[in-house]
Amino acid sequence: MLIATTHKNTDFDGLASVIAATILYPGCVGVVPRMTNSNVERFLSTHKTAFNIILPNEVPFDEVTKLIVVDTDQWQRLDRMDKLAKKDGLEIDLWDHHMMPGGDIEAGWTCKERIGSTVTLFTREMQKRGIQLSPLDSTVMLIGLYEDTGHLSFPGTTADDARAAAYLLENKADLNVAGFFLNPPYEENQKEILFEMMKETERLKFSGHSVGFNHVNLDKKVPNLAAVVNMYRKIINVDALFVIFSSDDRHSIIGRSGVESIDIGRILSILGGGGHSGAGSASVKNSEMSVENIIEKITTALAANTCESARISDIMSFPVISVGPDTSMREAQILMASHKIRGVMVAEDANILGIIVLWDLKKVKKESQWDNPVKAFMSRNIFSIGPGDSPSVAARIMIEKDVGHLPVVQDDKLIGIVTRTDILTYYYDLLPE
Ligand SMILES: [Mn+2]
Secondary structure (H helix, E strand, O other): OEEEEEEEEEEEHHHHHHHHHHHHHHOOEEOOOOOOHHHHHHHHHHHHOOEHHHHHHHHHHHHHOEEEEEEOOOOOHHOOHHHHHHOOOOOOEEEEEOOOOOOOOOOOOOEEEOOOOOHHHHHHHHHHOOOOOOHHHHHHHHHHHHHHHHHOOOOOOOOHHHHHHHHHHHHHOHHOOOOOOHHHOOOOOHHHHHHHHHHOOEEEEEEEEEEEEEEEEEOOOOOOOHHHHHHHHHHHOOOOEEEEEEEOOOEEEEEEHHHHHHHHHHHHHOOOOOOOOOOEEEEOOOOOOHHHHHHHHHHHHHHHHOOOOOOOHOOOOOOOEEEOOOHHHHHHHHHHHOOOOOOEEEOOOOOEEEEEEHHHOOOOHHHEEEEHHHHHHHEOOOOOOOOOHHHHHHHHHHHHHHEEEEEEOOOEEEEEEEEEHHHHHHHHHHOOO
């Protein structure tokens, strides 16, 4: 007998991958853990009989010769599969997109890739083999793919994920049904949690990225807290958010990130949890760790994590050419042309007074104005940045303040300048002009 199963607290990617396995492997029966996410539970309550799936207690373990594990690579995350872990001669296939250390399922065959969802791996294989899917199968797979990639918007999303979505839509995945299960209306107790979080969020900065921390005491079970956390991160507009939910015996930590340099899965792996770069969770016993301990562990990991990403000092231009306020516009223009630079700082005794950029040269309308001093044309709105900040912080200041050049200042000293072009070059690997 052939069975396919996935992790406890099954999400749609896990469920849909189990269903995909029952299609891809002839004769395969899907085994869905008893504990599933609330939206998966809602889906199964009406759709269960449409699929070839059973519960773990219904598995005749003696007859199982092959196990297909999807969306996890850890025995402890499976439901009641301990008997199989020790079974001699059991064949195992593994499909997963979590690239965390700690996987202990030794498979004879593995398909493991850094990709948006496990569903994508199955869809790609089905497309390769020309397998047509029913509208219902396509729909549940699309829900899994959309849930794990935030409708193809999370930073970890790949071109293969988009191609998989296209294939599922070609196979008549129903977006109305998908929308119904992906965006369930918020329940009263979810709203209460949201308001609770709004009262108090601690905000910290890591390499210029804003990270929010919340702690909420739960006195009852609230479904789909991950969706609440996701919504809350957008409301308070932080780059990443960690919320610790404490119940009688456990702390559950849910993290969300909107920037690539803060990898939630990697950070929460230090608490025994996991996930992707954009989303993850962990759970620890109250007796093992206090809320303060947890926050300290996360902040330490954040400080180490964000060090690896690029800093302004890596992409800034230096040395900076500066001129006095009484320098003529003509001299400034010649200086920019000869040094092939887009701006010069206007400074007096190490005080930055303003900046003249190529754009400002266009303000010169009459020939005689070229003799006027730069101080008459310079922009005095100067927003500086530190060398240790990240390029995304510079980008944000440029957008918010509508400026194209930021002086890089360290210990009150001008050490460089970063331009829009530097930022674009960094983000898109464009060649400098
Ligand atoms: Mn997944």
